[in-house]
Amino acid sequence: MLSIRNVRKTFEAGTAGAHTVLDGVSLHLEPAEFVTIIGSNGAGKSTLFAVIAGSVFPDEGSIILDGRDISREKEHQRARGIGRLFQDPRHGTAPGLTIEENLALVYSRASGRFPLSLALRSADRSLFRQVLSRLDMGLEDRLKTPVGSLSGGQRQALTLLIATLVPPKLLLLDEHTAALDPVTAKKVLNLTRDITAAHGITTLMITHNISSALEMGTRTIMMNKGRLVMDLRGGERAGLSVEDLLARYKTTVHENLDSDKILLDVEKA
Ligand SMILES: Nc1ncnc2c1ncn2[C@@H]1O[C@H](COP(=O)(O)OP(=O)(O)OP(=O)(O)O)[C@@H](O)[C@H]1O
Ligand SMILES: [Mg+2]
Known part of the structure; x- marks a missing residue:
């Protein structure tokens, strides 16, 4: 369904501020697969979404969606097949x-x-x-x-509905519940699960909430410094606790998953 092949992106290339944000990322998703993504701040998660959606062009590599190479297509051309939600509920609907x-x-x-x-x-x-x-x-x-007068949770739920009313081939969720209170976040997550399952929508969801990352979908990948460092599914993922996952991360990359948001979510979980 989605194949990301050896994608590289360096921002401000050729200057003293050059930084490689995607360092050879390859990923293959099956149709209707729901994959959660976690990683430290600045790991390149949102940039990976930007490359898939076409708002950032990679220096190298290709994006194949549903058998078609969309690497050279502009963002608005890809938008027909790709739904995208952001942390801020003001994205995706017209307030007036x-x-x-x-x-x-x-x-x-x-x-x-x-x-x-x-x-x-x-x-x-x-x-x-x-x-x-x-x-x-x-x-x-x-x-x-008017949509502008809805609460953040109502507006994000509506945005999810709007993004899936005509089911996209691929749904990209970038911390779409992070700005909501815990009860509303749970509700929007449940809706996310129901809607994607009902239409068999292939989905990638970035989250800083490790328990959501393990509860939603069937596969969890971790990013660190522009690379995919872990890809968990099946028996290896089933039954894994938040603590197990953090421990696995530490053994793999030799550092803690460093995000203030993640620590907060562990306390809440
Ligand atoms: N347009 C840009 N120009 C220059 N640098 C950028 C640009 N977009 C992102 N970056 C840098 O790329 C790195 C990765 O950013 P990205 O937003 O992909 O991280 P992230 O994994 O989504 O982090 P977070 O968990 O904080 O959202 C950061 O160092 C960021 O400053
Ligand atoms: Mg991000």
């Missing part, structure tokens, strides 16, 4: 538009209907109510509410 207008935009883009004519039909509205009710946040009764 209502919930129904945001949903209508997705459908109009997918169907080629003229955008923002937004001649919303009652058939659309009943469909929107139906999909929104899946979020279990009461948003189905707030179709006319």
Whole structure:
């Protein structure tokens, strides 16, 4: 489904500030596979997503999605097949538009209907109510509410819905629950699991929460200094505790997984 082949990226190459952020990353994902990614701050996780999505071009290597080499495609060309969520719930929806207008935009883009004519039909509205009710946040009764006035959790749940309404080939989640309170984060994670499973969406999820990394999906990879240093699945991953994982990391890279966020999450877990 997704093959990343020997991707390298050095920022500010040729200057004194040159730093290699992706140092020969290769990764293969099967269709419908859900893989979690953990790693220290600055390990290159978000840059890997940027390279897959096309907002950063690699110096070397290629990205193959669904059998097609997309390495040279621009970000907007790839966006049709790749959904992406960020930590900040303000990404991915238009704040000045209502919930129904945001949903209508997705459908109009997918169907080629003229955008923002937004001649919303009652058939659309009943469909929107139906999909929104899946979020279990009461948003189905707030179709006319501007998205900018929703809470962070409501807005992130809506963003997830919007990103998957027309199921993408690949979903990239970059700490998409990190800015939410623990109860809402859990809810959005459960939605993430349900939606990706229902549509068989191949998913990569970056998280600093080690227990989420082990609970979600079927495979966990770790990054350190621009490299994939560990790839756990099957029996090797099953039954692994947060402490086991941190210990494995330490034995492999000879340093602690150094992130303030990770330590906080271990306390919460
Ligand atoms: N556009 C850019 N120009 C220069 N350096 C960059 C750029 N984007 C990222 N970097 C650098 O690349 C390194 C990796 O950043 P990246 O955001 O990929 O890390 P990360 O693993 O996502 O970390 P975190 O867990 O803190 O989000 C950092 O040193 C960062 O400063
Ligand atoms: Mg990051």
